[in-house]
Amino acid sequence: MSEHAVVVTALxxxxxxxxxxxxxxxxxxVDRGEFVAVTxxxxxxxxxxxxxLAALDQPTSGSIAVHGQPLxxxxxxxxxxxxxxxxxxxxxxxxxxxxxxxxNVEIAMMGTGVKRRAQRERAATLLGxxxxxxxxxxxxAQLSGGERQRVAIARALANDPPLLLAxxxxxxxxSDSADGVLGFLQTLRMERNMTILMVTHDTRAAETxxxxxRLRDGRLEAEVAEVQP
Amino acid sequence: xxxxxxxxxxxxxxxxxxxxxxLTGTAVAIGILTIVALGVLTSSLRQTALSxxxxxxxxxxxxxxxxxxLLYSAVDTTDLDHVRSLPEVESAIGVLVSPIKLDxxxxxxxxxxxxxxxxxxxxxxxxxxRAYATDAQDEIMLGYRAASDLGLKPGDSMQMEDRTYTxxxxxxxxxxxxxxxxxxxxxxxxxxxRQPGTVTLLFVRVVPGADIEAVxxxxxxxxxxxxxxxxxxxFGRVDRNLVLxxxxxxxxxxxxxxxxxxxxxxxxxxxFFERTREFGVLRAVGWxxxxxxxxxLGEAAMVCLIGAVxxxxxxFIAVRLLAxxxxxxxxxxxxxxxxxxxxxxxxxxxMTLLGALYPALRAARREPLEAMRHE
Numbered sequence: 160m161s162e163h164a165v166v167v168t169a170l171x172x173x174x175x176x177x178x179x180x181x182x183x184x185x186x187x188x189v190d191r192g193e194f195v196a197v198t199x200x201x202x203x204x205x206x207x208x209x210x211x212l213a214a215l216d217q218p219t220s221g222s223i224a225v226h227g228q229p230l231x232x233x234x235x236x237x238x239x240x241x242x243x244x245x246x247x248x249x250x251x252x253x254x255x256x257x258x259x260x261x262x263n264v265e266i267a268m269m270g271t272g273v274k275r276r277a278q279r280e281r282a283a284t285l286l287g288x289x290x291x292x293x294x295x296x297x298x299x300a301q302l303s304g305g306e307r308q309r310v311a312i313a314r315a316l317a318n319d320p321p322l323l324l325a326x327x328x329x330x331x332x333x334s335d336s337a338d339g340v341l342g343f344l345q346t347l348r349m350e351r352n353m354t355i356l357m358v359t360h361d362t363r364a365a366e367t368x369x370x371x372x373r374l375r376d377g378r379l380e381a382e383v384a385e386v387q388p
Numbered sequence: 389x390x391x392x393x394x395x396x397x398x399x400x401x402x403x404x405x406x407x408x409x410x411l412t413g414t415a416v417a418i419g420i421l422t423i424v425a426l427g428v429l430t431s432s433l434r435q436t437a438l439s440x441x442x443x444x445x446x447x448x449x450x451x452x453x454x455x456x457x458l459l460y461s462a463v464d465t466t467d468l469d470h471v472r473s474l475p476e477v478e479s480a481i482g483v484l485v486s487p488i489k490l491d492x493x494x495x496x497x498x499x500x501x502x503x504x505x506x507x508x509x510x511x512x513x514x515x516x517x518r519a520y521a522t523d524a525q526d527e528i529m530l531g532y533r534a535a536s537d538l539g540l541k542p543g544d545s546m547q548m549e550d551r552t553y554t555x556x557x558x559x560x561x562x563x564x565x566x567x568x569x570x571x572x573x574x575x576x577x578x579x580x581x582r583q584p585g586t587v588t589l590l591f592v593r594v595v596p597g598a599d600i601e602a603v604x605x606x607x608x609x610x611x612x613x614x615x616x617x618x619x620x621x622x623f624g625r626v627d628r629n630l631v632l633x634x635x636x637x638x639x640x641x642x643x644x645x646x647x648x649x650x651x652x653x654x655x656x657x658x659x660f661f662e663r664t665r666e667f668g669v670l671r672a673v674g675w676x677x678x679x680x681x682x683x684x685l686g687e688a689a690m691v692c693l694i695g696a697v698x699x700x701x702x703x704f705i706a707v708r709l710l711a712x713x714x715x716x717x718x719x720x721x722x723x724x725x726x727x728x729x730x731x732x733x734x735x736x737x738x739m740t741l742l743g744a745l746y747p748a749l750r751a752a753r754r755e756p757l758e759a760m761r762h763e
Contacts, residue, residue: 210757213672215672215755215756215757216755216757234677235676238671238674238675238676238677239674240674241671241672241673241674242673242674242675243674247672247673249760253665253669253672253760254669255666255669255670256404257400257401257403257404258392258397258400261392262392262396262400265392266392266397266670266673266675267673267674269392269393269394269675269679270674270675270676270679271674275392275393278392279392314673315673318674
């Protein structure tokens with residue numbers, strides 16, 4: 160089994176028929192259980208990288224392998240990949256407003272073959288882990304920004320993915336809420352040995368990662384900090 | 389609150405947009421109401437019309453081709469003689485049917501002229517009193533249902549239009565429509581109607597073992613001015629009104645279907661534009677395109693199903709009210725069948741598909757990233 164969780168090689172992503180080049184030949188390796196922060200100025204390709212790793216978009220050229228397997232090209236296989244292999248957290252929580260916190264976590268497990276009762280138990284457990292055991296029946300409008308983002312993290316973890324991709328997860332949160340979210344990501348890294356790739360503008364957030372890589376003009380500029388033990 | 393599944397999601401999504409769901413369901417219900425009412429009305433009128441043919445015990449009937457209404461059919465008795473002369477024909481009875489308005493409760497009452505000697509062969513059983521005399525001018529028999537309804541019995545007099553008849557007996561044909569009619573000698577009715585030598589219908593029985601279709605073909609070949617009727621499908625050849633009613637039913641149903649489907653599409657498309665981001669999120673967390681289609685179609689199907697149930701119920705009420713209209717009493721006896729339910733469900737399913745398939749496919753085809761950027 161590959162030691163590397165993610166291997167990105169010569170990744171290029173162009174938009175608008177090549178007029179915009181978001182990624183210009185990016186190479187990146189993330190080891191299993193590593194928490195990597197990706198920073199860089201606006202438009203340097205950070206979010207594009209997350210989208211490509213999440214199979215939400217297709218690269219123009221280059222390759223991505225996750226746990227030794229190239230990302231699938233087929234639409235159904237990409238759906239399965241998103242369902243089983245990665246968890247996604249966005250800057251905006253993207254919760255469904257009509258559903259409770261519990262149901263928002265459960266929907267990620269629909270169609271996975273997990274029995275409904277087990278889905279419910281797992282969703283409740285995850286919400287307990289993110290500190291929302293008392294808010295399971297609350298709808299997003301009844302939750303604070305930090306609480307919503309924690310529900311979103313619980314949803315991302317619903318199918319127990321080995322890789323968590325977070326795109327500015329603290330971008331819309333106040334400092335206290337941001338600390339709570341970052342603390343939980345660190346816990347995931349420590350207790351579950353989960354591989355986490357987090358895009359962030361926030362240098363304080365980046366400091367919580369094992370390693371920070373900086374992008375500029377669509378490729379790796381430098382590794383800012385070395386791996387912590 | 390149980391674990392969430394697709395049906396829960398559908399229910400909650402509809403519940404979150406109550407007013408819109410109710411309005412769409414109302415549009416569907418009105419469409420289904422129209423379809424049910426038209427369907428029952430048409431089917432009942434067809435049954436009433438066909439009932440005339442079923443009074444006589446026959447293998448098939450013969451009437452003038454292409455008339456607007458079966459009761460306007462006029463067949464010459466020379467044609468009757470020709471039919472009787474065919475070797476495959478066991479018997480052929482010519483009857484004259486005259487519809488009259490008895491009173492406001494009986495806007496369609498039939499006087500049927502049948503030769504007295506043919507009554508048994510025609511399938512008429514005298515259940516009380518006696519049959520009328522062959523050459524009587526003022527004797528009639530009443531169907532036992534008609535007698536009961538009118539409160540008359542053998543020996544009583546009965547006024548019809550400007551004539552008074554003596555009721556000689558009561559009969560049964562084994563057929564509700566026939567048992568609500570009256571019968572009198574053919575020649576007497578022909579004289580009354582000033583139609584000597586003319587009958588409305590021939591009721592034909594073939595000899596045992598004969599090929600009925602071949603006999604029908606022979607009659608139609610020999611007598612091109614007539615048409616033979618055996619099934620409901622044949623009926624349109626001798627009653628253009630029924631063809632028009634069927635066409636109106638079809639046209640009305642298609643219109644109702646279109647209105648319902650447009651209502652559903654309007655709501656579903658609106659929902660699609662409002663919830664594009666939501667669909668993107670669901671795709672981002674791994675929902676397949678099929679599941680998105682199922683969600684959107686499921687929401688439309690649930691609205692259509694509820695609309696269909698309400699529409700069927702309202703349709704039944706509407707049909708009952710229609711049957712009370714003075715002009716339809718006696719002509720329109722509602723006959724509800726399982727087919728009405730299936731038809732309503734079928735139309736509701738069509739409304740769902742026509743109205744929601746396109747928005748569902750659009751929602752499913754949208755790339756998740758593009759959908760999530762939608763504001």
